[in-house]
Amino acid sequence: MLIRHINSLFTLTFVLNYASALTSDGLSLLSIKSAVDGGDTVFSDWNDNDDTPCNWTGVSCANISGISDPRVVGIALAGKNLTGYIPSELGNLAYLRRLNLHDNNFHGSIPDQIFNATSLHSLFLYGNNLSGDLPLSICNPNRLQNVDLSHNSLSGTLQKYLGNCRQLQRLILAGNNFSGEVPAGIFPALANLIQLDLSSNAFNGSLPYDIGQLKSLSGTLNLSFNHFTGKLPPSLGELPLTVSFDLRHNNFSGEIPQTGSFANQGPTAFLNNPLLCGFPLQKTCRDNGSTVVTPGTQSLTPRVNGDESKKGLKPGLIILISVADAVGVALIGLVIVYLYWRRKDSNGCSCSCSRRFGGNSKSKFCWFPCVSRFPNTDSEVESEKGDGGGGGGGSGGEGGKLIAIDKGFSFELDELLRASAYVLGKSGLGIVYKVVLGNGIPVAVRRLGEGGEQRYKEFVAEVQAIGRVKHPNVVKLRAYYWAPDEKLLISDFISNGNLASALKGQTSTILSWSTRLRIAKATARGLAYIHECSPRKYVHGDIKPSNILLDNEYQPYISDFGLNRLITITGNNPSSSGGFMGGALPYLTQTEKVNNYQAPEARVSSNRHTQKWDVYSFGVVLLELLTGRSPEFSPPTTSTSIEIPDLVKWVRKGFEDETPLSDMVDPMLLQEVHAKKEVLSVFHLALACTERDPDIRPRMKTVLESLEKIRT
Template identity: 25%
Template sequence: MGERILIPLLLSFNCLLFALAQDATNDFAVLKSLRDSWQSQTLNWEGSDPCNGWDGIKCNKNSRVISISLTDIGLTGQLSGDIGSLSELTNLDLSYNRGLTGPLPSEIGKLKKLSRLILVSCGFTGRIPDEIGSLQQLEFLSLNSNNFVGPIPPSTGNLSNLTWLDLDDNHLNGSIPVSSGTTPGLDMLHNALHLYFNSLQLPVFLHLGKNRLSGEIPPKLFSSKMTLIHVIFDSNKLVGSIPGTIGLVKSLTAVRFENNSLDGNVPQTFNNLIHVTDLLLSNNKLQGPLPNLTGMSSLQYLDLSNNSFDESSFPLWLSNLKNLTTLQMESVNLNGNIPISLFSLAYLQNVVLRNNNHISGTLDIGSNYSNHLKLLDLKSNSILDFKQRNDQLEGITIILVANPICTETGAMQEGYCNMHNIISDTKPQNKCTFGTCSPDQILSPKCKCGYPYTGTLTCRVPSFLEGRNISSLEEDLTHQLQSNNLPVDAVSLVILDPLSMLEFIIQIFPQGQDHFKQEDISRISLFMGNLSATSAFNFITGNQGGPKDSRNSSSTAIIIGAAVGGCVLLVLLVLAGVYAFHQKRRAERAISRSNPFGNWDPNKSNCGTPQLKAARQFSFKEIKKYTNNFSPDNDIGSGGYGKVYRGTLPSGQVVAIKRAQKESKQGAPEFKAEIELLSRVHHKNLVSLVGFCFEREEQMLVYEFVSNGTLKDALTGKSGILLSWSRRLKVALGAARGLAYLHEHADPPIIHRDIKSNNILLDENYTAKVADFGLSKSILDDEKDHVTTQVKGTMGYLDPDYYTSQQLTEKSDVYSFGVLMLELITAKKPIERGKFIVKEVRSTIDKTKELYHLHEILDPAICSGSSLEGFEKFVDLAMECVEDSGVNRPSMSDVVKEIEDMLRSVGLHLTSESVTSTSSSYRYQEVITVSSHQDHPCSNESFASSAEHLYSKNEPS
């Protein structure tokens, strides 16, 4: 009897063992398939046991794969659908591998035990698959900073265990999905209410910012059942009013709706959100009375700027917000006096009430003002007097420019009347007194040369930075990294956006060596990703310059031993050796002259420069393949340099390839110098260099593809792009920011020398990118004042100071930019039919008349869809830029600040603009509102009528 029972049990046990072995074998096969679909120089997946020594693999006791964590190891290729066969997988993290492209496979929905899916800052494209909603155990879903398109899958609402949903910084469109009948939606995420952790409800983070989401915010999205902590919907295309139901989610701590098109009143139910520290509603179309937010007692960072609220006196309730650190209410129709009680708030640091407010009377900040107060910006108000003296307020930046106190009372000599730039938080300059680093290394805050690991860091919750300067933040991050046993010596932060101070370049320096090993980079990326998950930051990786891991030094010892052992032979052969050496050096010099890239290895040298991404060297054969043998169908333009072709890399990235014609080719050393310069600059308003080709007497540069072509084509109508006044301001701002970066943040600084409309490109969002650095010059330490050089540039844009003296300065670029500004408002060439645009505008200007009496020479399209708010200031700035003497021109950073002010002003009066794709062409649905020539800024009758005629058609001419 016992035997009859025992035998089936043994058989069952053996079957179970066999099944487990089969499953483990299957996992091995799946990993091999994944390895075959990827490329990586550092991935170590060798041997027959994935659970023993394979990078990033963890297994359970049954040898089943439960975790794949491969952060920032240079993976390229696509994620195979075979991933769905890893049935025991609970964690998948492939973050910071930009080369991972293509769609997220639908088979991801088969991973029923998956709890963490983290694909931050990869290159995934296509739609997020609906099957994502099948992952019932998923707690953490981060797909931010990819290229996903299409709508948010409604099935995401089925993820009842989800506590973190981050889809920021993609290209998602459509409306925010909510449940309807049998269809799920994001409003169903309240099921996380039933989860507990250390006796506390698990919070839910909802990050959907920096996408293209449209439509209204559904009231059903919010309910009292939710435990939402963050609602971050900034920088989308949302319309309609903010639903009052948001006040039901009392767990919220951060609400960001800025940079949308929301209108209507601010709901009073915001007062129920007593835990919210950050409320950002700026740059919308909100109307009605200014909201009374007295109940939001935890508010630290409040930004209501650039909305259309009713005119009102300064709100007294602000003085009741005891935790307030930053108040931004720019252009919200405020009037009257600022109460002294506001400045006595204990933690107050920044007060920005500039532009299109009407704050008047005497400014008095009292004697009990906050010890933390750093900035009071009241530019362009109606302040008549200032009770305190400037020297009594040490350490506080007061800006009263364009107030009557400065313009009418003769107080222009006061510091607060002359200060045009906000003094941002800066850290002490590096005080290292010894030596300098090699050109491809960077000096750390601890005076050590090395190759830092570099990326960008964006603060999602502004209040997190309040009360912290840059130095303390660097020290805190360094301590956290070191506490996690990471070989980090120091962290350096550089502010990317001085206006908001929420975006940084982060450089992490190695300890005990000059570069990080690959495993260290992966661990740092993983830590920074987890830090992002604490909600304060979003980390996007860059790269590490310098050499890779050092090789074993034993070979060096062998060589030394051999040299010692053979010293007698060496003496006998010395004459032959010397002769061979000189012959070799002669050959090397000849090769270097003909091909300076002979020893080029961007993976090791990073082009000899500190940078975020190395320039790749392509073969001629590769370039031919990417352009379909330079097919005429891929010919997208030509210029003085040669022809430009569209190409597609194996990763799917579209690039623009500039192929030099014979007469425009540079010498080989000069071509290499240009590539090294381009590899050193990285900014969103500069066209990025992807790589180059130097082979078969060819000189080709491979750039990122910028879809909307040149500014010149847009102004002449060749590209069919409609440039309203607001868009022109944005183009001017983008180009100015790119130039300011070259002049002030590149190391060494760079003068472009050829700023013109043909060298300004527009991407799909009409962001301007400065291109063509063929004539650029670096300013070395011994050339701080000017560079004496042969005059080069384009006639019409050329600085007369530079032309006559042959002394090049940054102000030469400022002059060219001023000409570009005049081109933006006239759509005329700088020199056309013998007329020079600068002289024509200068002789036509009459500041006593509307639009400075420039109607006859303005581009009729300039009035399409928006008023010309700030036009006169724009012209004044352009004329300052084209002053004959360089010393009378502003710096590019000054230009940036002035255009930013104009753009904020325009933001109040933008009409509805949209560009929707129809097949392969664009239809414009921008409305011209010229109801009365008497009150419209483009009031010249013939000018207004020509604008209406030009854009009365649906299709661009």
């Protein structure tokens, strides 16, 4: 410490002797040049004979009312691999607002003196090697809003003086060596705190009872990977309903409360707390030796009394099982006989659909196999056994069925064959046609491929499950056709292109902010339904603007839901999706080598699909709605490691550097100045969705609730 002060004193003495023309702010900044190893090379344009430091790399200035010369308001030297210490002279910068030194190799302690810069409101020092305690003077700047000291080697305990940072909005201390109990009395004073991250430290003891008074908190309360003990305070349930908990890897005990915000949490929030029990964990709580089944769970091990567990099956149960087996065998026999006689009685037919939907004289099948009879709405079809003419007749007499999933949407296969058809496009998810039926209703018909003949039951089960997902903002699957050499999906046709085309100006209407917000909300409703209310609580897996279709009223419809799974069954390559399911012609897109809407963990092929992948993708869509930029607006990285898409990194850096909002939002929105607060709210929500750690991202239900609160 003494050596550091001697070096700083020497630097200032040298500068005073030879750089009298430089402003006082410039003199203070030269201390960084002295404190960094190889500073003369790194800061080659920081010259002591300049009149002002405002043109130096990483320095920003502003005109202050009542002061003639511009003053230093920002220092941005992040990610430059700088090695050295943070000089205390930075505290002399009276108008410094933001200090960004993150992702370097600064060591030593954080000097108390830098908080003499009373205008400071953003301090980003994460990703260094800083050590020591949290400075006692940290709350001296009464405008301090953002403090991110994560991923250093800081230690010590949290003290009540943190409650003096009354304007604080973000306190991120993750990945350090802090320890001890978190005292009561801090959180009630932090009325503006919207983000709290104390994860990956060594905090212990019970949570303070007043933690539930963080009424402005949003996103995720992250207390994971610590040594917290005791029961969860019921006051946690008083936090806003949009807050997600991350309490993993602690030593909490007792039953999880079932009040307020606790009811909105999934099991992931409480994992690896061996002594926690109750819903939503699949672990029951025991009271006086008896097992209490928590609502929503079941005991996996039946309780037995006496020697019942040692007894064999009762005679009556054995007879019942035998009868059931006999009935099952008889039913299988009847099905086999039925299929045999049906195949024997099938009639040949000529192929009349040649050249209409892709069939031709050289192909071995028609797009729709030939029709011999229509006994019911399932439209049984038979294939021609091959008469040597007109494009072939299928696969040796093996037919298929056109099955209507929506019983109110019935039509015969021959009606589909006679209808006018137009090619919409082709992607890794199949060729898509617009077909206008005889009653004038257009439908979208997707041809999935020829394979998968051995997986009929799996295909039908998957299609039927997709068909049960019915929501106003999800494209409806109306019917499907299956044959050994042909699989088709018939869905609603959405007429006005997709969101990708609209954002690129390929439609006649420029999307206003109110329209974009309405699209975001409705898309969130559809995706939240898929996650929370669909029969299997699905993952979409491919959310992006080209898969968000728009009708003439700019109402969005999520398309291509469930198709990746169906493509896997049929054997095609699901390399990309063009948003064709139900879409109009603008959905024709190039196959993408990299899907920049995918979450970082989704790019590892061995990882299992999760709903948090969709949340990340939706966050990127929100950023595109806000900025008008696609995720690949700058050249993608050539590194083989997992990287966050450029758009996400660009927006995060913009907020850290406090880039003016006008430089980040879509220029088309600049005239809607009244929407500034709404735009900021959506920006913060999008950044929460695109957190690198999937466990920190909110659930889609929480995202929807946050969006619904933005403007009615």
